[in-house]
Amino acid sequence: MKRFVLLGAAAAVGLVTACTSPFKSEVKTYRHPASTDELITGSRKVLADIGNPQVFNAKTCASFVNKVTDYLYYLPADHFLPKNATEVEQLKSIGPEVMDTVFQIRVALHDKLQEFESRNELSKECILEMREGFQYARFSEEYLLDWLYTNKVFTFKKTPIMVNEKPHTWTNPKFSGFELKSGDVLLIRGKSYVSAMIARISDEEGNFSHLAVVGEDKAGKKYIVEALIQYGVIVTPLEKWRQAEDARVALYRQPDEVLAKKAARFMYDHAKGALDRKKGIRYDFAMNDDDYSDLFCSEVIRMAYDKASGGQFIVPKYRSTVSKFKNTDYPRSLGVTKTSLFSPYDIEVDPRFDFVAEYRFMPLLRQVRMQDAVMQSVYGWMIDKDYTFHWAPQHSVKAYFAKMVRQFGVAKDTLPKYMPVDSIKTNVQFEAVATLLEKNIYEKEKEFYQKKGYLPSFQDMLAINEAYRVADCKKHQEYRKQPMTVDNKPLPDESKFHWFFYNKRKKCE
Structure with a gap:
């Protein structure tokens, strides 16, 4: 797997060029100077290509995305950043549309993930490259977002998590006007170094470090149920939880509303019952999701849907592996001995969940990039x-x-x-x-x-x-x-x- 690399606002046109310059030897030279105009034309082109089954399909998935990420891997960081005052004004003008389009590329990739799975055509190679595609696109969005924020195109104010407005949250058009529902899964990037360690512990690296689920009590009131290292499993009223500060939060939704509601009710009752008995549920430092006596963050989601479905719906569909630290005592020194894990970001490539929206808290994005x-x-x-x-x-x-x-x-x-x-x-x-x-x-x-x-x-x-x-x-x-x-x-x-x-x-x- 390629090293995790942030390459600035270059993602969109890089995607297009990658389709015509697949070889690394070609990538290191450029036919002409970069232009900010290319960002929007390039992003539109790649979005169209993903929607064209003759160009992007189950057989071409891995090679298509791999060419994209190979190209981006070698691009200099400033390749598409403006070089003069005129280009600065151009990027200020087109930047928000580029953000929209690159986000839609991620939405389209997730849609294809679901489509290929529905036809039993989804390969391991495609899943692996999709993971990289999501990472590169997200980092490119955030680098451009940082530039637009620095140049005062966007302004930020403190808002609740998952407020449905830009530039705080970008939303899948299918879920325009969304509100959080029972059973929703929240994929989160925290701000501590423990979060950074978890986000990159698996062979399949990701942008996220934590999972939580929207629970529901008998009266229909919503809560966030999650497992935190310092507390174990806790229950927080939804609106109180939304006042927290996390660098990014992505929302995934199980389309089966009956199953989602059962999962929400089960997890709330299980966690609240333990807390009411003054026992609580300990954090599972071994990250062993085969045993529900202790729970780590991802395991909360697994248990919720496992119990709600009578064992018929096990999350995630595709797990991460931990083999890259072969010659060290890590991660055994953390207590992790399994070679297969439910990493939080595995939910990103679970085709049984819809990708609804993604929230970002601008003041923390720079910090977590450095931590990564x-x-x-x-x-x-x-x-x-x-x-x-x-x-x-x-x-x-x-x-x-x-x-x-x-x-x-x-x-x-x-x-x-x-x-x-x-x-x-x-x-x-x-x-x-x-x-x-x-x-x-x-x-x-x-x-x-x-x-x-x-x-x-x-x-x-x-x-x-x-x-x-x-x-x-x-x-x-x-x-x-x-x-x-x-x-x-x-x-x-x-x-x-x-x-x-x-x-x-x-x-x-």
Whole structure:
């Protein structure tokens, strides 16, 4: 699977060019300078191609989307960004329509997913490429959205989650004027590094880290039922929950309203009953959805529809795998031992659910993009460069201290008493590295913007992280070569993380 790359507002025309330039050797050269006009003509063309069964069908699905993402992978970040004042005004003018059209490309792809499934033509290769297509299109939308926001084309105000208006929410035209219904599934991206870790833990990476379901009580009142690490399964009145701040929330709906309502009623009764008995339902750190005694976020959805259907409707249709960390203790150190998971974003390629709408909270999008870039780098170093965490005494103190104070009722809002200490240790380790990388990206982003006039792409952020890793590694190597001064006094180790996160070869390449 290709590395997760954000390539700016280039998605639309890139899709079109990809269909005529499928080879990577061709992609690296461009026939003519990019034009902002091409964004709208290109996006319209690719949307039409997806709707044309002679061009896009079950047999061509994987190759079509793969050509798209291959092309986008190699494009420079600024290829379609305006180069002069005239193009700036053009992009301001056409930007909202490009946003609409690229969103409609995602809607059309999901419709095709359902169509191919209904004819029993949906292949694993098509599903995998669809996942990438959704990711690339979404990141491109958000990069363009950021540009339009910076250039004051769009303004943002704090609104409830899933308010049905732009630029906060883009809606599938089939569900214009939608309201949240019982049994609706909400796919969410949180703002913590734990969220970033979950969003990228599987081989099939995604943009999301959490799932929740709209529950319903006997009186018909709606609630959000979800499993959170710090609390276990909780129940929140719908309108109160909608006041929260999450970077993005996508809405998926089961078309069978009777089944959806049964799932909503079952999950509300099950969760509320446990809370009323003062027992609650613990968070499932093992992410084992074969056992409903404890529940993680995705497992809430699985149990709701499993029990409501008498075992006839099991979610998801297509699961994620976890095999990329073969030579490390991760994710076993988190407590995850299964090689097949219900990752939250698996709902995105479950053709039995309709894609209704997607909400974004602009102030958090930049933060989660950086978190994704940080986690992509850390995971990449673990997989490609054999990096691993070497447990340091100060981390042990932090983890065990956190466990101890939690047992005495402290830190109730951050971790449960039963959270395994190894899980705490792993979170401490990741956060130690991630915080350093994120701080560096924020600093470099300012320099990047001042120099180039646009924000760094995902690819640019990965390069920033890599340069930081190499520099930090070299600092640690220098310390190891000469740990003492001429006065036989210890020198300080100026490296920030290589004293506890490195490969066994201790190489910087």
